[in-house]
Amino acid sequence: MNRRTLKNDVIVIAAIAVVAAVIWCVVKLSSKAGEFAVVELNGVETARYSLNEDIRAEIACGDGCVNTLVIRNGEAYIESANCPDKLCVKQHGIRMTGETIICLPHRLIVRIIGEYGVDATV
Amino acid sequence: MKAKTHTITLLGVSTAAAMVLAYVETLIPVPFAVPGVKIGLANTVAVFLLVKRGWKAALPVSIVRVLLSSLMFGNFASFAYSVSGALLSMLAMIAAMKTGKLSEIGVSVIGAVFHNAGQIIMAIALTGTKEIAFWLPPLIISGIVTGIAVGTVAVLLVKKIDFKQ
Numbered sequence: 001m002n003r004r005t006l007k008n009d010v011i012v013i014a015a016i017a018v019v020a021a022v023i024w025c026v027v028k029l030s031s032k033a034g035e036f037a038v039v040e041l042n043g044v045e046t047a048r049y050s051l052n053e054d055i056r057a058e059i060a061c062g063d064g065c066v067n068t069l070v071i072r073n074g075e076a077y078i079e080s081a082n083c084p085d086k087l088c089v090k091q092h093g094i095r096m097t098g099e100t101i102i103c104l105p106h107r108l109i110v111r112i113i114g115e116y117g118v119d120a121t122v
Numbered sequence: 123m124k125a126k127t128h129t130i131t132l133l134g135v136s137t138a139a140a141m142v143l144a145y146v147e148t149l150i151p152v153p154f155a156v157p158g159v160k161i162g163l164a165n166t167v168a169v170f171l172l173v174k175r176g177w178k179a180a181l182p183v184s185i186v187r188v189l190l191s192s193l194m195f196g197n198f199a200s201f202a203y204s205v206s207g208a209l210l211s212m213l214a215m216i217a218a219m220k221t222g223k224l225s226e227i228g229v230s231v232i233g234a235v236f237h238n239a240g241q242i243i244m245a246i247a248l249t250g251t252k253e254i255a256f257w258l259p260p261l262i263i264s265g266i267v268t269g270i271a272v273g274t275v276a277v278l279l280v281k282k283i284d285f286k287q
């Protein structure tokens with residue numbers, strides 16, 4: 001390893017970061033208002049709620065852990081939770097396809113999908 | 123003969139080490155929406171072998187590691203992710219090594235990024251859900267971070283471990 005290869009490393013890493021930023025922009029621009037909020041525990045889908053109906057659902061994941069999912073005005077968010085970090089409660093509401101809320105301690109993911117999980121835009 | 127025994131031992135120990143790393147990784151919760159997608163700690167071994175012994179040592183160890191750890195701790199989806207991640211990663215690293223212009227860190231960043239990209243491409247193919255592409259940017263960025271960490275460890279290993287044949 002020397003100065004020259006390290007400089008090349010930095011160039012390659014910067015180029016990869018630029019590619020990531022471009023993909024992020026493309027994904028953001030192509031995402032649209034979603035249809036459903038999908039609840040996954042440990043990577044397994046356990047429930048699916050339409051974003052068109054306002055609901056408040058208690059999601060239990062065993063051992064007394066609970067996240068309260070609220071859907072209001074087409075937006076899903078976690079209203080309260082008994083996880084230690086409360087990061088899921090602090091995350092913004094989600095409404096566009098691909099957006100997610102994650103509660104790491106409870107291994108819970110809420111994500112927005114298009115109609116029946118299929119992205120209708122081609 | 124002696125060299126051959128040495129090689130067999132080295133590859134065996136490397137495979138075991140890679141499997142332990144792959145197992146340790148399953149214990150680290152990763153907030154990625156695609157179950158089975160991994161960050162690639164076992165790449166340390168791959169980068170190390172690639173630098174020390176070339177692709178003829180690194181590629182088989184990678185394949186055997188994926189096969190064995192999928193049998194032991196995985197399911198079909200995680201196997202498909204691991205295989206496509208490991209193969210794409212290995213091919214990209216071999217190509218990066220061939221240029222001779224990058225250090226272990228650059229090679230391992232390329233390996234980690236392609237590892238994650240390979241898994242996402244396979245996940246999109248398996249589930250038919252294009253929205254998974256949403257996870258590419260965070261996975262690419264985490265690939266850069268783990269790639270730098272793994273590359274740094276590999277640099278140290280390459281320096282410290284010397285083979286006497």
Ligand SMILES: [Zn+2]
Binds near residue numbers: 081084086
């Ligand atoms: Zn939480």
